[in-house]
Amino acid sequence: MIRKLFQVAGPESRGPMTAQFVALIVYSVLQGAAFVLVVPLLGSLLGDDPGDAWPWAAALTVVALATAVAHYLQQMIGFQVALAVSHRLYHRLGDHVSTLPLGWFSGEQVGRLGQLASRGVPQVRGLLAHLLQPLLSAVLTPLTVIVAMVFYDWRLAVATAAGVPVMYLAYRWAVGATARADEAVDAAAAAANERVVEYVRAQPVLRTTGGGARGRALLERSLTEQDAAARAQTARTAPGRTAFSAVVLLAVASVIVTGAALGLRGGADIAELVATLVLVVRFAEPVSGMAELGAGLRAASGALDRIDAVLSTAPLPEPTTPGPGPADSSVTLRDVRFGYDDGVPVLDGVTLELPARTTTAVVGPSGSGKTSLIRLLARFWDTGTGAVLLGGVDVRDLTGEQLRTQVSLVFQDVYLFDATIRENIAVGRPDADDARIAEAARLAGVDEIVARLPQGWDTPVGEGGTALSGGERQRVSLARALLKDAPVLLLDEATSSLDPANEAAVQHTLDALTGRRTLVVVAHRxxxxxxxxxxxxxxxxxxxxxxTHEELLALGGRYADFWRERGSAQGWQLARQVTR
Incomplete structure (x- = not known):
């Protein structure tokens, strides 16, 4: 875990973290030395001349003070390092994910990234600030004691060291049981949280359909399962913790029995033996504390693994220096084959030539590869084989900045920031003046929205744009893409869920862009x-x-069937059933 901690924290954190470990080692050894000095002190007090204890008392006082100072210093260094490392981790994660392909940002990955930001990094911070000190003290302080015991009575030292492997095995067993129980509790807690959110969000549906009792039953069942998982965790972890504590106590007891046997046989000085046995009892104190560290250490170790997994994800390769840019806004796919992690091909030998400043509609049944095709054009992923070219240049030979300036993408699912309409449009080009923003808004039909809102351009849209309707959000998103003024505009089902008025506004925008930009539209309308x-x-x-539309209708193939089905669907209406 320590190696992984250094790896995840990054090279810039190695110096401060090394200083923290040095401070922890010094403190742990000094603490062990303070325990060890109790032996000669007690030996002198119990011996023939108690006055011999003064030098040892003075030495113990000096070491105790040094231990206190070391404890304060390592705590201050630990807090500073923990804050600095967590700050750098946020920056490392942010800087790294900004280089990852857009295809990486699935719902699952985004959820995991959110968990890392809200829980993972704080767990690493807690490891540095609170867990490393008791962990190292539980190892180094007893080790110091065992080494020192060799000089007093090697037989007791051997008896003490013999219990270490047994304690280690008991500790590993206890931690393993805790890990399994924690996984069950985490899963039950996640399910309960999901049910709580679902129950709150579904109140309109539950109340209007009379399903309140059913909703409460589902919620109560998930909460009951969470409670059962927590009880099972206690039942499962208690034996491990009890066993570890028992092993520690048995190890101490065995050393005491060994010391008593040596004393009864006259094989050891009684005063020194009593003092050494007191040291053995002190030896058990930091070791026993490890039983309480298991859950925290496991959580921190899991967080390190998850952070490392994200940081180890390789970005798409790109040239280090910008090369020649695209000659125009034409788009070409040459024998493109592509599939996801499951190995099933999504695109299989697609070859396509899209001249500059033309409009291409991509249609087909669900799962045919439409969205994958349009996202390959924006290099969400790299093709398995074949090539995607923009203006005659392979997109893999363009830097990320070059590609971003050439392509804009409007998604079906729109996300707006919790800001004003003006600020959301300006995301497309932060340095744009009001005239450019107004022109992009006019082309996308946002000016009509602004005109009827009391606060106009300064209207807050809410988190995710919830203050606007779906069609209004889509228009703002389109204006944002237009403001970017990229020569290639990709629209993925941008009009699929719009009402007629908003669809007409978006269609008007597309008509206005015809002949001015290369448009690739995934559409069913x-x-x-x-x-x-x-x-x-x-x-x-x-x-x-x-x-063309006429050519495909005349062909009488799949597109003609698609056209007829869509035309029939538009004529559907609800009929009232008349009962007699």
Missing amino acids: LQTVVRADRIVFLDGGRITESG
Whole structure:
């Protein structure tokens, strides 16, 4: 764990952490030395001339004071190092994830990253500030005592050292039982938290459908399971802790029995033997404390592993210096094959030429690879084989900054920051003036939204944009992408969940951009599809049809079926059933 701690903290933290470990070692050894000095002190007090105890009392006083000073210094250094390392860890995580491909940021990964920020880094901070000192003291202080005992009575030293392996095995068993119990408690707590949030969010549904009792039952069951897991944790960890404490006490008892046997046989000085046995009892004090460290150490070790896993994730390779940029905004895919971690191909031999300043609609059934295709253009991932070119340049030969200036992407699921409408649009280009922001807003139809809001441009949108409707959020997101003014604009189902008014506004924006930018649109809406310069039909990761709307209808293939199905769906209406 110590090696992993140094690895995760980074090279800039090695100096301060080394200083902390030196301070901890000095303190632990001084503490052991203070315990050891009790032996000659008691030996002198119990001997023929108690006056001989004064030099040992003075030595013990000096060492005790030095131990107190060392304790204060190591605590102050530990707190400073803990704060500095946690600060650097946040920066390391932030700097590193900013280099990772956008495809890495799945819901699961984002959740784990949030856990690391809220719990993982604080656990590492707690390890440095609070756990290292008792951990090292539990090892180094008894070791100092055992080494010193050799000079007093090697037989008692051997008897004491013989119990160390047994204590270690008992400790490992206790920690293992605690780890298994903690995993069950964490899972039950996560499920209970999820049920609580679900119960609160689902109140409108529960009340309007009369499902309040069912909702409470689900909540109560998850809370009962959490309580059962906590009780099981206590039942499972108690034997391990009890066994470890018992082993420590038995080890001390065996040394006391050994000392008593030596004293009865006349093989040891009684005064010195009594003092040494007092030292043995003191030896057990820091060791017993390790039983309480197991859960904290396991949590910190798990946090280190998870942080290391993120920091070990390699970013996509890119050139160190910018090369020639794209010649134009054309997009080319050459025999692209791509699949996720499960090995199932999502795109299988896709070849496509999209001239600059044209509009291409990508359609097809769910799971056909539409979103994967459009995200490969933005280099969320690298292709398995083949190449994606932008303006004749392989995207792998562009730096991240070069690619970002060339491509804008509008997602189906829009996220707005908890700021004003103006500030959310300005994210696309922070240095843009009001005129540019207003023009992007006009093209996206946001000016109409601003005009009817009391606070206008300074209207707060709330966290995630919750103060706006879904269509309004989509328009703000589109304005943000337009303000960036990238020559290639990718839209992934940007109009799929919009009402007619907002869909018309977004469609008006796309019409205004025709011939000005290269547009690649994943769409199901008929109006968006029919106006494209080219339509690509994907099925099973392959392009099965490609052409204009009229050409594909005349072909009478999958696209024609798709068109008929969409047309029929638009004519659906609810009919009232008349009963007689």
